[in-house]
Amino acid sequence: MRRVGLFFVLGIIFFLQACVDRGEACSCQPRHPQQHLCSADFVILARVKRETLTNETREYKIKIRKEYKMSEKAYVALKFGRLVTARDDSMCGTRLEVNKVYAISGRVVTLQARIGLCDMAEKWDDLTRRQRKGLKLMYRQGCTCEIKFCPKSQSTQRGRCARTKDACNWDTWLPDKKKDCQRNEGICLRNSKKQCIWSRNLALTTCTRNSTVMHYEPKAVPTATAVEHPTALQAQQSQHQYVRKKWTWPKKAYSPFRDDPDRRSGQ
Incomplete structure (x- = not known):
């Protein structure tokens, strides 16, 4: 009975360790679009036509609209317009929407065009004019x-x-x-x-x-009381500019006798 309990505990430990390893395997540092173009085997503009799921992978049938970068092996891998990625997000798989146009970067592994969470997969409508210009020509000049x-x-x-x-x-x-x-x-x-x-x-x-x-964000002025911190209070008051208005006598109320000499004399 003790052996069964021991094996059960070890099984849970190995399972948790596997989950941690799968999660950590997908960590990647943010990358600039220019870095994607310079380091990838291929960078394309493509429309996603359909999605197919297998036991371990997620495959996308695409129609390539434009080729920004393409190595010789990428030509062979993309001959039939097929992209492969991991099925699970924890294994750095990426998901694309059907009938959407994407700017996609990736690499070729065993004659398969593969994409992942650390690669570029940006919707064309979300790219700025500068990013589109960079993909067409200027990113390549800065590699x-x-x-x-x-x-x-x-x-x-x-x-x-x-x-x-x-x-x-x-x-x-x-x-x-x-x-x-x-x-x-x-x-x-x-x-x-x-x-x-x-x-x-x-x-x-x-x-x-x-x-x-x-x-x-402007820095907040610390509050203070005159008893506890008189010096701080004086410094706080000196930072404010008080505008003193000139005091004037109030205007006299209007009287019809003020401007009529006959009425003032009682005539």
């Missing part, structure tokens, strides 16, 4: 540059990562993709001095300025 994931919460140098000539710091990252300026409007290119910088454009400048205004 010699590195994009360093550097959110301000994890930076080490006054809110920003250390700058290098061969990398652009991605420091506008936000969980909400629609508010991430460098992701939506940024393209990392080399300038005339061979340094990697975010290419200047009106959309990026406007987004960054608006984001700075939205995230500004």
Whole structure:
């Protein structure tokens, strides 16, 4: 009886460990669209026609509309318009909606075009004009540059990562993709001095300025009492500007006798 209980406990431990391993296997760091294009075996624009489920995989039949990047082995793997991903989300499987158009990046494994949660699968309607332009041409021009994931919460140098000539710091990252300026409007290119910088454009400048205004929060003035902290109270009062209005005598009420001399004399 004790052996049965021991095996039962060990079975639960192994099951929980397997679940943890499956969950941890899907962790991936945020990546910029330019990084997806530069590192993937293929980047395409495609419409999802149908979805098929198997025991371990989820397969999508697609119709390719445009090829942004395609290696030789990707041509062979995508010859019949089939994408393969893991069935479960815990194994980094990704889900696509039927009859929707996506910009998709992926890799070729054993002559299969595979996509995952860490790859790009963005709806075409959700991409900005700058992102579409980057996929067509400009992202490819910046593949010699590195994009360093550097959110301000994890930076080490006054809110920003250390700058290098061969990398652009991605420091506008936000969980909400629609508010991430460098992701939506940024393209990392080399300038005339061979340094990697975010290419200047009106959309990026406007987004960054608006984001700075939205995230500004004035510091609260600490409260204090005259008995406990007289010095702090004086400092608090000095920060406020009091506008003193000039005191004037109230105007006299209107009287019909004031402007008529005959009525004032009683005539």
